[in-house]
Each structure stands twice: as structure tokens, then as C-alpha cells.
Amino acid sequence: MSVDWKRLRCEHLGEAHPRLLPPSLKLPILPAAVQEFNRLADDPEASLVDLGRVVESDCGLTAQLLRMVNSAALGLKKKASSAQQAIAVLGVRSVRLHLLAAGMQLAMKTHKSKLINMTAFWHTNLERAFVARQVAELLGADENLAFSASLLHDFLLPMLTNELFDDYLRFSETPEDVRRPLVDFEAETFGWDHARASAHVLLAWGLPDDLVCAVLWHHRGLQLLSDVELGRTAAAAVAVAGLVPDPLRQARGGLKHLLWLHEHWPEFDLPRIAEYAAQQLHFLSPAAGQHFTLQRRLEKYTAGLAEK
Template identity: 35%
Template structure:
């Protein structure tokens, strides 16, 4: 898959419309220094780790991620350099980009979003995407990062256009229509295309941009024999998971159906419990969050 060419094609195929100018918090300089260092072919884990060490909060989050059961690493890390060595430079770069972007958007105050619940929901989608990628033999870290970033700009969009999104969410519920479809009809863009363009302007990896761009286009991915063998598939499947907005009204039923088609030998309820344990370990503040396992129980009953 030529991700660079595909990303260019996706963005060039978009109609020439004015995208919204959003008030977002700039990514910290340490993130760009990590990315610049990691993109060099001779980049070492120690070099990248030393840059991360300059930010104590970033170091703490990286260590929590690396030492979690979701990573299933044999050894534990106590420094950013050691964590980078265990993950590898590329995986560390993806995680740092994802974490920083997600944290940045959590600082946006939207009247329509409870940010703590939004963050937990985003993390669960990321873990589900990673889990699916693992069973399909795909890049788990790319799937995790794209799953985490798929709704990157929703807080800023719902803050900027609160009245319009209130109407769109009511319409989505009434007509049982995906939010992304209604966004496209009403605004001429959707949150996936806006996020993809923003990520491109920040120099994010092409594969990550493409996965975010197409995360609400599961039908297109399933029908294409090239797309459905890439990380596009697990990310789009994770987008079916209910969130605060229920962006895909029948998402849980569709997820159950597609899972049985794509992973017939793997039990979704069993994997849901695994994901719940991972989610609880990485984010103990689950108050008010209805987990994937709980959604499935409701669906089955």
C-alpha cells in the first residue's frame, strides 16, 4: 500500500470547499522534536528517549502505556529511553503523536461533550482497534493510534458550531443516520476529513492520516480487497462502538455482524472483557462510561 500516494488521492478527491478554522491548542514543541528525530533513519532509542524525558508528563504517560498489560512486553521500563527501546522508534513516535493530539483536544471546552468520558471512549476505541489488528496480523500500533485520533476534532467542532451540532445529533437520532453523513450534507465536510487535513498540515504519517480519513467508510473498505487487508479495517470497525454521540446509530449491531464475518473464530464477548481490563488499567476513572462489554450485554439481551 503506497500510503503517501493514497493520502494525496484522498485529499485531492475532496471537493474544493472552505474547511472550518478551528481554535485549537498548538502541539508542544517537544512533540515536533520527537517526530523530527524519529523520522531520521539513524535515529536511536536513546536520542528519542532523551527528548521525551524533558517532558515529565509525557514520560509518565509513555511508561504507563509501555508497562500496561495491553502491550504484553516481557520487560518493564523505568525511563523514556528504555521505553523507546522496548517499543522501537516508530511505535514511540506514533504513541507520542496520538497522546499529544488527544490531550490537546481534551483541553477544548465544548458544551456538548463531557471531556473525561470522551477521553475514555476514545481510549476504548483505540484498544478495540488494536485488538482487531492483532487478530488480523496487522500493525497494532498504527491501529491503536488511528483509533485514538479518529474523533480528534469533534471537541473543537462542537465548540465552534454548538447549535448546528445539536441539531445534527437530534437528526441523527431521529433518522438513524450516521453523524458523518449528516455533517457532509449540512456542512460540506465531516469531522474525519477535517481531522485528516489538520494532521497532514502537522506532518503526521500518511498511513495514520488515511486511517482517520476513512474511519466512517467501513462499507467502502470491506468491498475493496486492498483496503480490507490494511489497518483501515480495524479502525473503521472500532468507529462502530457507541460513544457519547452514538455517531453510528446501529453501530453495535453492525460491529457484531462484521466481527463474525471478519473474525469468525474469535469471540467478541471474550475480547470485550480483555479490552475492559486493559481500559481499566490504563484509565481507572471509568465513572459513567458504558463499556464495550456492557454494550454487548445489552445487545444480546
């Protein structure tokens, strides 16, 4: 069943309205090469050579893109050695999504947060992205879209937690057993939440409606998986991956929901998916050795059960 993403985006988000954010908030700036690639990607006259040259004008972006596309996650028989080869093998749309994720990661390297450990933040985002890719494969959905949306959906949080530090500190210091989900806290405190705000920013940047919607709904968890229209889309995969616990502890019970899904969906082998995500994380980020992965969380949970 084909999904009319533009209709859904118009119904649930409307047009781009990034002004709902604090006016003093400094948004990350995508590398010029990513912005130019986005423009050329919509030009039917643009050639692979033109697109490849745009990417390769930024050495850091090229290296990041090739590292992503050559990871075992994509299973390419022949490794890409240039941006043009990556585009030829994966297609313009897939490379556009990977470039966006790589560009955002590079743009965020200069940002620091007074509340969030940025190393743990990015490692969690990467791990979630690999979980989303696996779930998308099970659903027969767009794996590259799921990967990119999962990598991007929390990109505003480091800046928001700096700009509105006292409010987010109040959230983080609330005991977990009585804490509301972060999006509920944000909606009550600010009149918006980071998922909606991020979707508006991505829409203002001219990014595809399916990506925008996946970011918008990334906190809907298992609810989206059971949705008649969206349950077999990349957006559902992103929502499932969003249950992986994160440093800010945005929602309670994420691990329990994943374990429930493991028990009730035979194809959803949580230990295998967690192992895969950990392996891919360490390939893309060798410094992630100390990261408390989903795999380690499961091992700790299992050990705790054995002791009872």
C-alpha cells in the first residue's frame, strides 16, 4: 500500500514553522555540500558526475559518507571508493539521506551541551539507527530512510537543553518512577515538543515528507507499529528504535516494550538485533567501546533475572 506522505505531513504538521522555537536558538548549519546536493538532487538535468563533484568538494563529508555506505550494514559486494560510485550503487535518494545524516553529524561536532553527554548522545543515535534499519528490513520498509531518520530525530536536543537549561534540568532531576515522557513535559512547558520542532526545521530545509513524518512520530513507539496505514513503513521502524534507552531517559519502559515485542513478534529477535547494532556501532565509531549498548543492557537484564 502506497502512503501519501505529503497528505499526512500536511494533516499532522502543516507547513514549515520553525519560529515556534526560541528566537535565540542557534540551529546547526548543514555543510554547503549537503545543501548543494539537496538542490541538485531535485534537478533532472544533474548528472552523477555533477552530484559526485559536489560531495567530493568536502573531504570530511566524503570520508563520512564512504564510511557509512561501506559498512557491513549495507552489504555492498564491491566497496565504493568515491562519492560518484556511492551514488551509482545506492541511488540519488539513498545517498541524499546518508549525506544528510553525515552532514548533521559533522555540523553537531562543534556543539556542546551542559546537560547531555555528547559522546553518549551520538553513540545512542547511531545504535538506534542500526536498530531501525533492522526493523525496517523485517517490515519490508525503506531501510535507508529508517536509518537516517533515527540518526536525526533528536538533533535539536543538545541546543534546546542549552537554551532552556533550567527546564530540561528539572525534567532530568525528576525521579524516573514519576517522570512523564519528555515530549509530554515539553508540550506542557513550552507548547511544543522536540519531535515536532525538529520536523518543522527539516521541512524548512526542504527535506522529503517521509523523513519529516518519521522524525515527527519517533516517540509513538509500538502504537505506530500497530497503525493500519503506517505500521509497515520506515516511520514505524524509527518509532520502535526510539524505544532504545538514551542518556536523557526521555521515556520510561523502553526496554520493557522492546522485550514485549520480542515475545510477541517471532521475527523480532531482540538479542540478535542488539548484537548487530553494537557491531555496526563499533565499526563506525571505534571509540564507542565504553558505550552502554542495548546489547549490554539486555545482558544486565538477563543476569538480573537469573539472580532472582
